[in-house]
Amino acid sequence: MFTSRSSARKYVISSALVTTMALSPVLSSGVLANADSMPTEQKDTSKDVEETTVLENGDRSEAVEDLQTELEALGYYTYNLDGIYGPITEDSVEDFQAEKGLTTDGVAGPETIEALSSASSSNSVELEDTTNESDDQASESDVVEIAESVIGTPYVWGGTTPEGFDSSGFIQYVFGEAGVDLHRVEDDMWKYDGETVDSPEVGDVVFFEGTYDTEGASHSGIYIGDDKMIHAGSDGVEVSDLSIDYWQDHYLGVKSFK
Numbered sequence: 001m002f003t004s005r006s007s008a009r010k011y012v013i014s015s016a017l018v019t020t021m022a023l024s025p026v027l028s029s030g031v032l033a034n035a036d037s038m039p040t041e042q043k044d045t046s047k048d049v050e051e052t053t054v055l056e057n058g059d060r061s062e063a064v065e066d067l068q069t070e071l072e073a074l075g076y077y078t079y080n081l082d083g084i085y086g087p088i089t090e091d092s093v094e095d096f097q098a099e100k101g102l103t104t105d106g107v108a109g110p111e112t113i114e115a116l117s118s119a120s121s122s123n124s125v126e127l128e129d130t131t132n133e134s135d136d137q138a139s140e141s142d143v144v145e146i147a148e149s150v151i152g153t154p155y156v157w158g159g160t161t162p163e164g165f166d167s168s169g170f171i172q173y174v175f176g177e178a179g180v181d182l183h184r185v186e187d188d189m190w191k192y193d194g195e196t197v198d199s200p201e202v203g204d205v206v207f208f209e210g211t212y213d214t215e216g217a218s219h220s221g222i223y224i225g226d227d228k229m230i231h232a233g234s235d236g237v238e239v240s241d242l243s244i245d246y247w248q249d250h251y252l253g254v255k256s257f258k
Contacts, residue, residue, distance in 0.1 A: 055108040059085040067108055070116045071096060139178060139258055140203030146177045147222045147230040153237045160184075167219050170232035171205060174222060180257050190217035194257040205257060206242065208250040217252055 055064055064083045071077035077092040090106035097104045100115045108116075150173075156164025160173055168186045175182050182193050190207050200206055200223035211219040221231030227242045240247070 054110075055085055057085055057087070057090045057106065064089065067093075067113075067116075070120055074116075074119055140201065142178045143174060143203040143222060144224050144230075146174045147224070147237075150174075151230065151237050151239070153232070155232055155234055155236050159232075165232040165237060167221075167232045170237060171220050171222065175257055182257065186218060186220050187214070187216035189220065190252070190255065194255040197254050197256050200254040201256070203256075203258065204254050206254050207252040208247065209252045210250050219250070223254070 055061075055067055060083055062083060064085045065081050067085075068077050068079075068081045068083070068089055071089070071092045072081065074096065076096045077089065079088045093108050093112065094104050094106045096102075096116065096119075097106075097112060100119070102112055102115060147170075150162050150165070150170070153162055153170075154164050155166065157166050158169070159165045160169035162173075165173065168184060168189065171186075171189065172182050172184060183189050186207060189205070194205075197204060202223060202225050204223045205220050206223050206229055207217045208219040209217055219231070221229030221240065221242075223229050223242075224239070228239055229242055230237065230239055233240065242248075242251075
């Protein structure tokens with residue numbers, strides 16, 4: 001009868017990396033000439049990021065570690081974040097450049113850094129959306145967990161606590177514990193709370209009418225999947241099968257209170 005409806009670490013481009021890249025001076029020809037005249041044993045083969053406008057193989061710096069972090073966040077780098085621009089980092093940069101249509105030279109220059117920044121920002125938004133979806137799923141799980149925790153509570157007309165529930169008191173209690181305020185009786189919940197949906201998802205509320213002599217919604221239960229609900233029936237809070245004729249005959253609709 002019911003068909004369910006079809007659902008990080010964030011990284012942003014390091015200001016240290018961008019600032020370093022933007023402000024670092026270009027080596028002058030004089031400096032290069034002096035460096036070339038130095039004895040081999042006195043030359044520093046690793047380039048300090050403060051002396052270059054790009055990051056490339058051989059560099060060792062915090063800026064390189066920032067670069068590795070950005071590449072890791074985007075799935076291009078899976079090795080140690082060690083600040084060493086070696087072959088693995090170079091290959092990761094080349095993979096990123098190739099996918100983004102950039103010059104594939106393995107050198108992290110301004111164009112590559114800018115593309116990394118843009119990609120990281122987009123990735124952060126996607127991760128936030130995923131996190132929000134996970135929070136919604138946790139809320140549904142919380143509703144069911146709270147409902148299950150009071151199974152066996154006796155039925156009490158007008159009851160709204162774990163000492164005893166009537167049908168709407170049970171619904172109001174469970175959602176109240178999950179942080180959602182609802183009206184006290186089913187008919188008002190049906191009229192004023194949440195959104196009507198075509199078919200239930202786990203954590204939605206199924207409503208019935210004509211279960212006793214009253215107008216409108218007269219009973220309800222929390223849907224837990226597989227055509228089953230938890231509700232406060234005449235025998236207390238229990239799990240019932242929605243596919244039986246009684247519930248089919250009195251079915252009114254479904255509302256989502258998420």
